[in-house]
Amino acid sequence: MTEPLLIVDARLPDGTRVDVSIVNGRIDAIGPDLQVENDVAREHGHGALLLPGFVEGHTHLDKTMWGMRWYRNEVGPKLTDRIENERRFRAQSGHDAAAASLALARAFLQAGTTRLRTHVDIDTDAGLKHLEGVLKTRDALRDVLDMQTVAFPQSGMLKRQGTVTLLDKALRGGADVLGALDPALIDGDPVASLNATFDLATRHQKPIDIHLHEPAEIGAFTLKLLLDRVEALGMQGRVVISHAFCLGALAPRERDPLLERLALLDVALLTTAPASVPVPPLAACIEKGVTLFGGNDGIRDTWNPFGSPDMLERAMLIGMRYDLRRDDALAIAFDCVSHTAARGCGFADYGLHAGARADLVLVDAETLAHAVAARPVRKLVVANGRIVARDGVLAEGV
Amino acid sequence: MTEPLLIVDARLPDGTRVDVSIVNGRIDAIGPDLQVENDVAREHGHGALLLPGFVEGHTHLDKTMWGMRWYRNEVGPKLTDRIENERRFRAQSGHDAAAASLALARAFLQAGTTRLRTHVDIDTDAGLKHLEGVLKTRDALRDVLDMQTVAFPQSGMLKRQGTVTLLDKALRGGADVLGALDPALIDGDPVASLNATFDLATRHQKPIDIHLHEPAEIGAFTLKLLLDRVEALGMQGRVVISHAFCLGALAPRERDPLLERLALLDVALLTTAPASVPVPPLAACIEKGVTLFGGNDGIRDTWNPFGSPDMLERAMLIGMRYDLRRDDALAIAFDCVSHTAARGCGFADYGLHAGARADLVLVDAETLAHAVAARPVRKLVVANGRIVARDGVLAEGV
Numbered sequence: 001m002t003e004p005l006l007i008v009d010a011r012l013p014d015g016t017r018v019d020v021s022i023v024n025g026r027i028d029a030i031g032p033d034l035q036v037e038n039d040v041a042r043e044h045g046h047g048a049l050l051l052p053g054f055v056e057g058h059t060h061l062d063k064t065m066w067g068m069r070w071y072r073n074e075v076g077p078k079l080t081d082r083i084e085n086e087r088r089f090r091a092q093s094g095h096d097a098a099a100a101s102l103a104l105a106r107a108f109l110q111a112g113t114t115r116l117r118t119h120v121d122i123d124t125d126a127g128l129k130h131l132e133g134v135l136k137t138r139d140a141l142r143d144v145l146d147m148q149t150v151a152f153p154q155s156g157m158l159k160r161q162g163t164v165t166l167l168d169k170a171l172r173g174g175a176d177v178l179g180a181l182d183p184a185l186i187d188g189d190p191v192a193s194l195n196a197t198f199d200l201a202t203r204h205q206k207p208i209d210i211h212l213h214e215p216a217e218i219g220a221f222t223l224k225l226l227l228d229r230v231e232a233l234g235m236q237g238r239v240v241i242s243h244a245f246c247l248g249a250l251a252p253r254e255r256d257p258l259l260e261r262l263a264l265l266d267v268a269l270l271t272t273a274p275a276s277v278p279v280p281p282l283a284a285c286i287e288k289g290v291t292l293f294g295g296n297d298g299i300r301d302t303w304n305p306f307g308s309p310d311m312l313e314r315a316m317l318i319g320m321r322y323d324l325r326r327d328d329a330l331a332i333a334f335d336c337v338s339h340t341a342a343r344g345c346g347f348a349d350y351g352l353h354a355g356a357r358a359d360l361v362l363v364d365a366e367t368l369a370h371a372v373a374a375r376p377v378r379k380l381v382v383a384n385g386r387i388v389a390r391d392g393v394l395a396e397g398v
Numbered sequence: 399m400t401e402p403l404l405i406v407d408a409r410l411p412d413g414t415r416v417d418v419s420i421v422n423g424r425i426d427a428i429g430p431d432l433q434v435e436n437d438v439a440r441e442h443g444h445g446a447l448l449l450p451g452f453v454e455g456h457t458h459l460d461k462t463m464w465g466m467r468w469y470r471n472e473v474g475p476k477l478t479d480r481i482e483n484e485r486r487f488r489a490q491s492g493h494d495a496a497a498a499s500l501a502l503a504r505a506f507l508q509a510g511t512t513r514l515r516t517h518v519d520i521d522t523d524a525g526l527k528h529l530e531g532v533l534k535t536r537d538a539l540r541d542v543l544d545m546q547t548v549a550f551p552q553s554g555m556l557k558r559q560g561t562v563t564l565l566d567k568a569l570r571g572g573a574d575v576l577g578a579l580d581p582a583l584i585d586g587d588p589v590a591s592l593n594a595t596f597d598l599a600t601r602h603q604k605p606i607d608i609h610l611h612e613p614a615e616i617g618a619f620t621l622k623l624l625l626d627r628v629e630a631l632g633m634q635g636r637v638v639i640s641h642a643f644c645l646g647a648l649a650p651r652e653r654d655p656l657l658e659r660l661a662l663l664d665v666a667l668l669t670t671a672p673a674s675v676p677v678p679p680l681a682a683c684i685e686k687g688v689t690l691f692g693g694n695d696g697i698r699d700t701w702n703p704f705g706s707p708d709m710l711e712r713a714m715l716i717g718m719r720y721d722l723r724r725d726d727a728l729a730i731a732f733d734c735v736s737h738t739a740a741r742g743c744g745f746a747d748y749g750l751h752a753g754a755r756a757d758l759v760l761v762d763a764e765t766l767a768h769a770v771a772a773r774p775v776r777k778l779v780v781a782n783g784r785i786v787a788r789d790g791v792l793a794e795g796v
Contacts, residue, residue: 073767274718276718306714306718317718323674326471330703367468370703
């Protein structure tokens with residue numbers, strides 16, 4: 001239970017000057033000149049731009065080396081090179097998923113992210129060790145960071161005997177979502193892999209978030225098999241397809257029926273907006289009514305040196321990838337790391353309205369587009385009604 | 399003439415700890431435990447990573463609204479929409495190229511850029527006004543920032559009568575390089591446009607830097623015409639092709655002979671590494687010996703809300719665009735905004751060696767790759783032997 005708080009004189013993206021009254025971690029009221037009791041703590045916004053807390057739709061907190069010694073990447077170029085390198089590294093390095101995930105989760109909060117979906121490796125070498133570490137972080141930050149964990153078979157679901165059993169344990173042990181990975185190109189058997197995935201998910205009544213890197217025609221093939229199962233099992237609104245590079249490589253004639261089916265079945269797409277591979281078409285997704293939201297993927301790990309806990313930077317990269325230049329288009333890029341991501345992941349009570357969880361960010365920016373392009377220091381971050389960062393620095397005790 | 403300076407205990411990218419002795423704006427010596435006279439000013443590097451001053455290979459200082467009110471972009475999607483919108487905006491807004499370019503040039507210095515090539519609009523509406531403004535900035539920062547100006551016909555060379563005369567005046571009046579723009583798709587007459595360009599350049603004995611956005615086959619067609627003229631007129635080593643999207647769209651069979659000819663004629667390529675269009679192939683350029691370097695293009699102007707005077711961020715975007723993940727690959731990304739850019743633009747006396755101009759940056763990073771991924775605050779920036787920024791803040795008087 002947090003103390004009441006009044007934020008005075010903040011500015012909505014449409015220019016309206018408002019106050020925000022926060023009670024019990026919720027927005028109690030938002031509007032001009034709110035009257036509250038005199039003893040309520042006040043923060044003056046000085047007309048700064050008010051944004052909802054940001055949403056990270058796809059990261060891997062357990063893999064990161066954020067805040068640690070620099071990892072010298074000498075890894076080969078194939079997906080399997082990266083998977084095997086990481087397994088080797090972990091076996092040798094004693095990488096601690098609890099400490100790693102906590103450091104990065106705190107950096108996310110500091111930069112204004114208050115909701116986060118993280119995929120956590122489950123494999124037959126590490127068992128549930130990484131999940132246990134990430135769940136410690138979730139518990140440590142429970143009051144401020146709304147975190148979803150995805151039990152993710154990074155080494156494939158079928159390739160290593162015992163993985164399904166581990167995933168089953170993970171879902172019983174606190175994971176919120178079932179992950180999956182390239183049913184054809186990693187597991188080598190798309191039907192069996194998808195059947196195992198949907199069987200597990202329905203048994204546990206958990207949503208699914210699948211990494212689908214499979215390109216063009218093979219990705220489209222797997223995607224159809226997946227959508228058949230969503231339809232047959234009534235999993236509408238419960239499935240996210242991460243990456244979905246295939247949708248960026250197909251001609252509209254093959255692509256558009258898939259998009260229409262995604263919309264119909266309310267299956268959402270996640271993109272990191274990578275600059276070097278095809279990406280799901282943003283404009284066509286909006287036109288067809290497909291939810292497309294954004295995330296980092298791994299941040300500074302054995303896979304990838306890039307990424308940042310600053311979701312405004314991710315919105316900028318989304319803007320660059322889709323050549324969004326107009327202010328109204330950059331508002332869409334921002335939605336990808338806020339409202340649309342909350343919808344895609346199913347985070348409840350999100351937004352800047354009375355009744356929503358009080359997750360707020362204040363920045364010195366004139367407009368949403370300006371915030372995305374300039375990525376200014378976060379003047380104030382409020383998470384679940386509590387001030388967690390000020391002027392880019394975490395509050396004490398977070 | 400600057401005072402001598404000794405930087406004590408900096409760290410080269412290969413890990414060697416060195417001192418740097420600076421005399422008369424030049425690196426006098428670089429190596430471990432240098433002995434200099436006692437009264438020489440000292441800066442302690444505390445083992446920070448020592449980098450050469452960064453090089454911005456392609457920007458448009460005259461267009462920027464850096465540090466001004468946010469420009470609300472409501473511009474149409476075509477190249478000509480953007481050109482016409484900008485001309486209209488300038489006619490109405492009283493945009494001041496001197497003030498604009500000075501603000502952004504100082505931000506570049508603050509972030510460690512000590513050499514910079516800027517394209518400056520020359521057109522029949524504005525005449526030489528923008529060039530005059532940018533030359534004021536060049537003069538104001540002459541002691542610290544090594545700036546090349548390109549006389550750039552943003553509205554085409556042939557489309558508006560009088561442009562060639564203006565470019566002629568610009569080259570007589572202080573512009574260092576002749577610019578050009580899409581000879582086929584903007585000027586509508588690739589042969590006449592290129593002939594006019596090469597005629598002007600040879601008459602003034604100036605290098606050429608041409609914006610070539612023309613895609614795929616039409617870009618390749620123009621490129622061949624251009625290379626013919628480089629060869630016929632002996633302009634080897636004096637021509638840069640900016641953007642060159644066409645080279646990212648052609649199959650290797652058509653592309654590779656062009657790359658071989660670019661290498662043979664020592665014609666360099668500039669890329670901003672845009673995420674949304676094809677880019678010249680970095681690996682193939684390196685293999686064929688083609689100089690490919692990096693730049694921002696316009697920064698926060700009526701064209702584009704993005705861009706930053708931080709060349710480490712541009713190196714990061716180059717890394718992302720070309721999927722460079724290994725440390726040795728990120729060193730190449732860094733080269734694109736340092737050594738390779740200096741070579742491409744022809745900046746003299748560049749680098750970390752005795753005799754070079756003393757342009758140095760210190761950052762807290764373990765390796766080059768770390769610096770590119772993390773883009774840390776610049777602890778110290780030395781330009782032409784003078785300290786111009788410290789801890790991310792410009793020194794007084796810069």
